[in-house]
Amino acid sequence: MRDNNELLRIEGLTKVFSLGSIFSRVRIIAVNNVSFGINSPEIFTLAGESGSGKTTVARIILGFIEPTRGSIFYRGNNITNLKNEEARNLFRRDVQAIFQNPFETFNPLRKVSDYLYETCWSFKVSRDKEESNKIVDEALKGVGLSLEEVRNKYPGEFSGGQLQRISVARALITKPKLLIADEPVSMVDASLRMSIVNLFKELKEKNNVSVIYITHDLATAYYVSERIAIMFRGEIVEMGPVEKILMEPKHPYTMLLKESIPEPDPKMKWQESIRLLTSEEEEYLMKGCKFAGRCPYVMDICKREVPNNVLIDGVIVKCYLYASKSEKTAV
């Protein structure tokens, strides 16, 4: 399913963390055989709860962690184990990121504007001080701030929402083609979230920038993205157009996720009680489908073997419920 207009392609990405001592090692498969592609431009959501592996996938794409197996293709070129300094630099120009905690994104002992100037310099976006000032000011104006407001100030002097916007401004200085946003609004106040989320929409529509939006908040995911992949314990269990997946979820985990969102509407309160996990380790170490322990539709085979990906109704699902109804089995 390789599309030639694809910006980024991940294939079979796997990351195993080995913990413990010589005597007892535990292997945690944080990311297990994850594959997806990003077009240009598009906003793609990677959704899941904490521990689902979504942040690990982001860090592997950005080159901060090395994958145990699998490949990453950027514009058709295999960049999985890029050692060449120059090639890495080019990649960093095109692929930038913003992170979850706006207060940790910047060194509290450094001025925030320093990072903006540094980005200009390192990637040779500007040639002299004057041009840097202009570029930094423009980047900040693009997120609703200005150089005057930001100059010479430290992170502690801004609010979370402002810091997050500055973080976006910094990421956009190199005019990247792909922005990876790891939980960008979960630590921002609800009344300010939409301004940042709307920024992503604008980036895609006006500047042709693709965004990988990583979140556990399905409501904003629905609002901002076209396609979505739901991750559970390191695997993608469902992937496809956001309308289909969130309005008619197929995988039992997606159904559970959707039902558990507290709707900001008093007429739609939760009806039944759900069963909660007692311990998380159990699920990580299970054979077969990792959701089998909590699945209301669990069958025998679910506990024995990991289900394959199945393409049905334009959506890829990893669940035995649909095995016989598939149109064809996807790679």
Place this chain on the structure above:
Amino acid sequence: MSILKAENLKSFYILDILGTKQSVMAVNGVNLEIKENEIYGIAGESGCGKTTLIKTLYGMIEPPLNVIDGGVFYNIDGKFINIFSLSEEELRNIRWEYVSYIPQGSMSVLNPVSKISDSFWDFIKAHSNYKDRVEIEDSIKEHLNAVGLPLEILNAYPHQLSGGMRQRVTIALATILKPKIIIADEPSTALDVVAQRGVIQLLKNIQQSQKNTIILVTHDMGVHANISDRIAMMYAGKIIEEAKTEEIFENPLHPYTKYLISSLPKIGDKSYKVSAPGSPPSLINPPTGCKFHPRCDNFKPECKLKEPKLIEVSKGHKVACLLYSKEMEQ
């Protein structure tokens, strides 16, 4: 029947850094009345003062926090007593049996080197008069059954449980002595969506079975929509709107509430949503008059000068905004 009242409550943090004194006016004139058998939600964003408000309601005043004005009254055996007139010891006696407090991030409150059963045991011994070991164990099991937690957890250590389960254990711990008021500060914020649902449902079950009062503080409006009966919106240290939950969502009156409600994304709704412009004000140097005026669409010059009072505009619906007080005057 009211069970807790706050009158003209003002509590500030007095800071002294590098020789200059500064006051963070976290609770700046709050009046509220909470009834028996209800879930009262306090909503608002970071820096609005809600955590300080509940600390004050609980009586947890430690420097640099100071109560500058007003009082907090508990209804004990029919009489309203100002908790600030009680001694430390008297206050401690009321706690946990009368009012319990679940602070933010409290799942880390469990002792990591004790089994859960020991944590319960220590707690009950410290805060009540039960002496008989068997009696205590029975009451623990009964409580866990009542709240729907599996008995196996008693033999586990905190790190063996998931985050959601730890939080529920903390809630069970806080409610085992059947307090009349439970104050919960962001009980589910650090948890995943599914665990959050479990925790919130637990709180609801407890309230329905014990028929007590829960004061729930969270910035998540979805959570309020699901279990709160009434909601008080806080902004810059004041309550700017208070009404039944349905009213707040269907008929918000204060411009801030309107912005907030309309900006909440919902699945199935792809219409364009806007944030409130600007950012929350500083509590050290807040704007004059109405604290929301720099960000308000309906700004009129008097908003800068006069501070609107919280007035009842329709049955059970109070708003602090000059738009409505003028109508009242007419």
Place this chain on the structure above:
Amino acid sequence: MGLLKDLLRDGKFKFGFITLCILLFLVILSFFSPYNPTIWNVAPRDLPPSLKYILGTNSQGQDIFWQTTFAIRNSLVIASIAALFSRVIAIIVGLVAGYRGGRMDRVLMSINDSFLVLPLFPILILISTLIKGRLSFVSLGLILGIFGWSWDARVIRSQILSLREREFTFTAILSGSKTFHLVLKEYLPFVIPIIFSTIINNMSWAIGMEITLAILGLSNLEIPTLGTMLHWAISYQAMLLGLWWWLLTPVITSVLLFVSLYLLSVSISEYLDPRTRIQRIGIAKE
């Protein structure tokens, strides 16, 4: 300087700073001493403090006041050499081991730990007995420096290890920071408080070591230092002879030196601690 004014608000710093200034003033005075400190019998012996001889004289016929000025000067020189030398090594080792990790880290830490477990005192005694007499105080400073870096290298390394995991490291990498620049600009501000407080601690330690070695007679006894003064006072049985001014002077001077260094180290590291710095940054502007 605004910095000094800020620091002077702290009572601890004030006391330490003033004491140290007085001691440094004495050091400067040493350059104007009318007597050569290595020559004996320039003054009548065993005189108690008087107007002419402010702190009296000792059994070798030397003016104790002027001796003391040299003593403070030499002790501080030894301590400064030791402290600076060991800081440089500690920073380099700590930064490299912390940021690089992997094999480099393991090799450096094995060397580091070997130095940590060496029985310092017996080795110093050994060296001193071998080189005795010819040990100039610069060499003593260098030797003390070689043995003083390992603890702090580990401390700096663990600070770097934790900073490496913080999100702003990623931001810096994404901003195009190269390794060297990153460590310098991002981490050094966090490492500096450690370095400062340990510099001063290290100096105290070096002074203490020097005094101990001198009292045991293992250093070059001709050079006046706080330690050698004590040595001579003890071997001439100053206490028994009632020459209390000879013994008390180096003791009180040493105590004042230690206390002022300690107070300075505590107040400076408190001031430089990133946590309090962050608190001050926003407030100072409002």
